[in-house]
Amino acid sequence: MIIEDGKNLIIKDVSNFEPDQVFDCGQAFRWVKAVDGSWTGIVGRKKLRVSKQGNDIILFNTTFKEFNDIWKRYFDIDRDYGSIIQTISSDPTLKAAAEFGGGIRILVQDPWETICSFIISQNNNIPRIKGIIDKLCTNFGECIDDYYTFPSAEKVSKLTLEELSVIKSGFRAKYILDAAQKIASNQIDLSKLYDCDIAEAREELMKIKGVGPKVCDCALLFAFARIEAFPIDVWIKRALNEMFGGELPEVANGYAGIVQQYIFHYARNNSDK
DNA sequence: GCCCAGGGAATCG
């Protein structure tokens, strides 16, 4: 149930929504946690602050209309994570991972921003990924209420390698430009990737230089709501071997992306090293 | 100095 409380919106009795997990599980790089525990970010051109109080999620300074137009979809509110967790919990290891990361929701983020962010993520570490994305936004985005938008593909497509060098993205700069150019010119048709055959979606995305199997599946999972996508990175590869003997249990079929996030979160926060 | 980081392209055999 959603209620308006002054200028804020309250989602009552939410299940499977822990802001700390949602914003810090590696699917998004631009949400910032404040000392009071709330999170602030920019989605498109809208700035939003989110916090959890008891079993309620508070969306600050927004409206019911904005909730329906933007946040409902962005936070994947209509998906029943509880029933998915129930299904995969027939496997004891998946059950443990889901109990640990059950507050994760898969965001439905902007495709260009997500593709660009995960291009930057390759052979890189999370603090530096965040730093490069931050420099991209402060240099080329638009300032709204002290926060910066993610610059559009059109804007980035017109930059030279020289101009882009201020973000210090190294060898990934040429990939960023290729992605921006192919997306801005509609050489890549992003609109069909939400529901076309997943093999076709992968083929389309991998036309972009610097987009291989891993970056491609991250984009499909974190921007196109393709929860069957399964990005395999070093963490997941290691966890798959240690926890499941190399392969996901069959009950994960169809939800591999969500399961992937539970495992990623579990592995990263239970590392011996 | 050396190693590694939510990989992928280029270049081998």
Place this chain on the structure above:
DNA sequence: CGATTCCATGGG
């Protein structure tokens, strides 16, 4: 085909 090597940059 699979296996190696290189790619920029910053932090440990």
